Amino acid sequence: MSEESIISAVGLSRSYGRVMGLTDLTVDIPTGVIGLLGPNGAGKSTLLRLMTGMIKPSLGTIRVLGQDPLSSPDLFRSMGFVSEDDALYESMTPHEMVSFLGRASGLSKSDAREAAHESIQKVSLEAVTNRRMRGFSKGMRQRVRIAAALVHEPRLLLLDEPMTGLDPVARRDIVSLIERLAAEGVSVVFSSHILHEVEAVANHVVMLHRGLLLAHGSIQHIRDCLSDYAFTLEIRMDRPRELAARLAREAYVTSLVFEGEDGIRVGTSSSKQLVTALPTVLLEIGAPVREIACPGENLEALFGRLLK
Amino acid sequence: MPILEQVYRRLDHHEPASSWRAVWAIGDQCGAMALKGWFPKGWLAVSQIPGLVVAVIIYVMTRNESTVLEVVNGMARTGYQSFNDVPGETWYRVASNLVYAMITIVQGWFATVGTAIYGARQVADDLRTSAFEVYVARPIWSRDYVIGKLIAVVKPLLFILIVPTGFCLLAANLFVPASAGPCLKLYPILIAAGIAYATLNAIVILGISSLGKSSRYATITWFVLYFLTMAVSVILTQSTGDSVWEIVSYRANLQVILASFLRLNPFENLDLEFPSPDHSLASSALIIGCLAALSLFLVLRRVRSGRLP
Numbered sequence: 018m019s020e021e022s023i024i025s026a027v028g029l030s031r032s033y034g035r036v037m038g039l040t041d042l043t044v045d046i047p048t049g050v051i052g053l054l055g056p057n058g059a060g061k062s063t064l065l066r067l068m069t070g071m072i073k074p075s076l077g078t079i080r081v082l083g084q085d086p087l088s089s090p091d092l093f094r095s096m097g098f099v100s101e102d103d104a105l106y107e108s109m110t111p112h113e114m115v116s117f118l119g120r121a122s123g124l125s126k127s128d129a130r131e132a133a134h135e136s137i138q139k140v141s142l143e144a145v146t147n148r149r150m151r152g153f154s155k156g157m158r159q160r161v162r163i164a165a166a167l168v169h170e171p172r173l174l175l176l177d178e179p180m181t182g183l184d185p186v187a188r189r190d191i192v193s194l195i196e197r198l199a200a201e202g203v204s205v206v207f208s209s210h211i212l213h214e215v216e217a218v219a220n221h222v223v224m225l226h227r228g229l230l231l232a233h234g235s236i237q238h239i240r241d242c243l244s245d246y247a248f249t250l251e252i253r254m255d256r257p258r259e260l261a262a263r264l265a266r267e268a269y270v271t272s273l274v275f276e277g278e279d280g281i282r283v284g285t286s287s288s289k290q291l292v293t294a295l296p297t298v299l300l301e302i303g304a305p306v307r308e309i310a311c312p313g314e315n316l317e318a319l320f321g322r323l324l325k
Numbered sequence: 326m327p328i329l330e331q332v333y334r335r336l337d338h339h340e341p342a343s344s345w346r347a348v349w350a351i352g353d354q355c356g357a358m359a360l361k362g363w364f365p366k367g368w369l370a371v372s373q374i375p376g377l378v379v380a381v382i383i384y385v386m387t388r389n390e391s392t393v394l395e396v397v398n399g400m401a402r403t404g405y406q407s408f409n410d411v412p413g414e415t416w417y418r419v420a421s422n423l424v425y426a427m428i429t430i431v432q433g434w435f436a437t438v439g440t441a442i443y444g445a446r447q448v449a450d451d452l453r454t455s456a457f458e459v460y461v462a463r464p465i466w467s468r469d470y471v472i473g474k475l476i477a478v479v480k481p482l483l484f485i486l487i488v489p490t491g492f493c494l495l496a497a498n499l500f501v502p503a504s505a506g507p508c509l510k511l512y513p514i515l516i517a518a519g520i521a522y523a524t525l526n527a528i529v530i531l532g533i534s535s536l537g538k539s540s541r542y543a544t545i546t547w548f549v550l551y552f553l554t555m556a557v558s559v560i561l562t563q564s565t566g567d568s569v570w571e572i573v574s575y576r577a578n579l580q581v582i583l584a585s586f587l588r589l590n591p592f593e594n595l596d597l598e599f600p601s602p603d604h605s606l607a608s609s610a611l612i613i614g615c616l617a618a619l620s621l622f623l624v625l626r627r628v629r630s631g632r633l634p
Contacts, residue, residue: 100458114459125346
């Protein structure tokens with residue numbers, strides 16, 4: 018484990034009966050904001066649960082902040098965790114709940130009260146701090162849970178799918194909260210299956226697919242891995258035949274299929290070259306462009322490319 | 326993992342002591358949540374009424390010395406003419422009978438229902454609503470959670486058991502000053518008996534509460550355990566004519582344990598339910614101990630599978 022890593026896994030595997038949740042993961046995760054990216058069933062939650070000692074590895078080892086989460090409950094004084102489950106005592110107010118969990122994390126009654134106040138301020142819930150949580154929106158509940166995870170001032174915050182089910186405003190709030198925490202020196206590991214969410218806030222990404230590590234590193238590193246690949250572009254424009262004539266000369270263009278009077282589907286063996294050349298070609302033609310789309314460009318396709 | 330390996334692993338890791346702050350926080354908060362609503366609070370208030378009623382009866386009786394002496398002489402089969410003739414040991418035995426009757430017969434019923442009200446939901450609701458997750462990934466051991474929950478249940482039960490009983494004992498000692506000195510040692514014994522009664526009930530209800538995800542299921546199971554064992558005990562005792570079958574009853578075994586705590590030597594002609602001499606403290610302690618151990622095992626197993634270390 019390097020000095021900079023907060024989490025280090027070596028040969029980490031976890032099976033659920035005959036299903037592998039995570040397979041032979043070896044990774045060093047540095048400080049900062051780390052996004053665990055992958056579709057459902059990729060092993061993100063399994064990895065987070067292994068980090069918190071909630072489940073035992075079937076094989077391999079994991080160390081979080083230099084400690085084994087299975088045998089070091091004191092580690093949890095330096096770690097906060099927000100699970101995917103919507104766990105709250107609804108009959109309590111946010112202040113009661115956060116203060117209670119502060120005491121449960123080892124703070125004295127008065128310190129917990131003060132820490133709860135600060136923690137609730139961090140998640141901008143002061144206005145409802147003394148209201149019962151029954152009837153809170155999902156976003157508000159999520160923020161209470163984050164406040165509870167922050168009450169003992171952890172060095173590391175783990176968030177399992179923190180933005181799932183939230184509206185765009187609530188998502189933005191969570192993103193800016195993660196950014197603020199990172200600025201205060203708290204390392205944040207969060208899982209998501211939405212690429213742009215991770216891209217917006219993480220400085221390091223761990224990409225998982227079906228329990229396997231596909232890639233990890235900085236956003237730039239991942240981008241470089243993905244910058245040149247074969248794909249198809251759909252363009253809706255006037256005079257598509259002119260574009261076809263220009264692109265037909267290029268070696269990296271593998272197919273040109275017209276779709277109606279105003280559509281063309283361009284296949285390429287090099288996304289990098291096509292994306293670089295296309296704006297210039299379109300400007301030269303001077304025909305209005307109504308739509309450019311990449312059909313089938315979703316997270317699955319991205320993972321498919323990484324697998325290749 | 327083999328047991329010896331587990332032991333070595335624990336020794337090797339120097340398992341840290343429980344965090345008492347966490348334990349008290351869980352006890353405080355879960356106790357406060359158990360008391361939310363008019364019914365739990367109302368039950369606590371209603372449970373105090375017998376204490377007041379008995380205290381008033383004691384007051385009325387003690388206005389007339391001969392009435393009290395009639396009771397004492399009836400119990401002890403003696404013929405004392407005044408309070409000054411009654412020896413300290415007799416006052417102690419009369420008072421301990423009062424404490425025993427109050428704590429096991431009168432308040433015992435309130436505690437039985439109270440155990441279901443304050444305890445049935447403790448673990449079951451946490452599991453049903455996923456609220457259990459709030460304890461995960463915190464410096465909390467499973468035993469901290471269980472002890473915290475025990476405190477949450479024991480506190481209201483102690484209030485039900487000790488306060489009215491202590492109030493009656495205090496009334497008796499105040500209105501018959503001669504009894505005060507010999508009965509002093511009954512106060513700590515009363516507290517110890519209350520703690521034992523409440524803790525045993527709390528352990529059993531937590532075990533039951535951890536069996537399912539519904540507090541209704543836990544409540545029904547608790548009453549089935551309590552009343553079914555009592556009914557079976559009565560049927561077997563009646564049909565065989567052998568009072569040793571009282572050992573089947575959870576309640577009877579608790580009474581035996583409490584009687585030994587109070588060091589009672591019941592007057593034979595006292596018209597109260599006393600434990601049969603046919604079953605000893607050792608056998609009752611063994612049965613209740615096994616039940617408590619099973620309950621602890623069940624709740625700890627559930628909490629650990631719920632991912633607390």
